Amino acid sequence: MNKGLLAALCLAAAAGCSTQGQVDPDVMQIATTPLTCSNKAECDLWWQRAQTWVSSHSTYKIESATDSLIQTAGPDGGKRALAYQITRTANPDGTATIGFAAHCDGSLGCKPNPWEAGADFKQFVRGNVGGAPQGGVKPPPAPTAMHPDAAQGQSIPTANGEAVTQ
Template sequence: MKRTLPILLCAALAACAPRGQVDPDVMQIATAPLTCSDKPQCDIWWQRAQDWVRGHSMYEVQTVTDSLIQTAGPGGGKRALAYEITKTPNGDGTTTIGFAAHCDSAIGCKPDPWAAGAAFKQYVRTGIEQSIPGGKGASETGDAGDAPQSAQGASAPAP
């Protein structure tokens, strides 16, 4: 009985903890445009984008073209993220790579879409997996924040 009360108190406090708050550093990385300046750089970045999605998605990659990388999902109330990556040429000769991530759970996504977007953009730019300040990296399958997002709006905006 002496051990049960502290465990219940910890569980109650955890349930009351704020949810859905995104670390400002993570949000800054996740919302920064991912723009490559020339074809060689864009080709490298597009290959990295494909590699990252294949390495981080719980769903099968369904579509890979010169302008779209898309996984199956989300579905079945699962918390796993489905990804849609786009490549759009700009009028000035640069190209923007967009990122969108969605899950189908009313209780939140794992990993958090903002952290996944930040990890994706860091990897595409550098080719190096990096942890994201203030949140778990997208490659982690453990608790990565339970931001309240559902299939209707569970996404980190592109770009």
Template sequence: MKRTLLTLLCVLAAGCATRGQVNPDVMQIATAPLTCSNADQCAAWWQRAQQWVRSHSTYELQTATDTLIQTSGPGGGKRALAYQITKTPNNDGTATIGFAAHCDSSLGCKPNPWEAGAAFKQFVRTGVDHSPAADTGDDAAPATAGAASGAQTGSAR
């Protein structure tokens, strides 16, 4: 009996251990700086940033200024991501666009914040949408404190 219980616990632990892992290619894209090089490019990228958030957020757009795009949420234990996008001018005339995404569920976010960050950055740079599905299925990777805060900090800019 004890052996069966131990085996079952090991199988469950192994299944949980692989959840939440992020593809290294996705992580590289999500953590690469998103810096526009001149006023025209920055304006185009900022417009794309707002377009991406509008089309991918479950939550309503709460704020849209020249330096901040923010949705309402998250709330109520939902797995849907809430977004905060910032544009910070640099001394050399460029600007850095920051990305933050988080949810309010202990089961994890859907989509994964790192995947959403990578999709956002690819869309802003290219105008081509490669976003993960934004449904609320049960196969979402859990958003651990490290992943959620990493997606919100400078590491995902």
């Protein structure tokens, strides 16, 4: 009887894991599209928006906010809330790439999904309409700016599909 119960629990756990990593292809496309600003004015505006987004979406407090790093506390042990690390790296051509990383420490996965958070972050920073922040609090309106059709950056999924660096 114990072997049957154990087998049923393992099957249920495996079934739960199989649907966890599924991400809408449109969300994945947005999340993996590079985020590169084209000049100092645009980069400064996008960096300001990045900090606004993190402030309004993070459960954790911002621990560091410099010209090249925005980092929250966390993740706390076993919690599903995302911790964020946003970087700004100057490129030789005068542009800058804004990187996005989100991770949690929850055994049941992260909430929100890091890919969805990355897509929302990138849309907000670019000045596109983004989703509502965690907790239903609306971020302040973003100032308008140029929106290049071809922004660049990078995205690297982790092995477990829960942490995302873009």
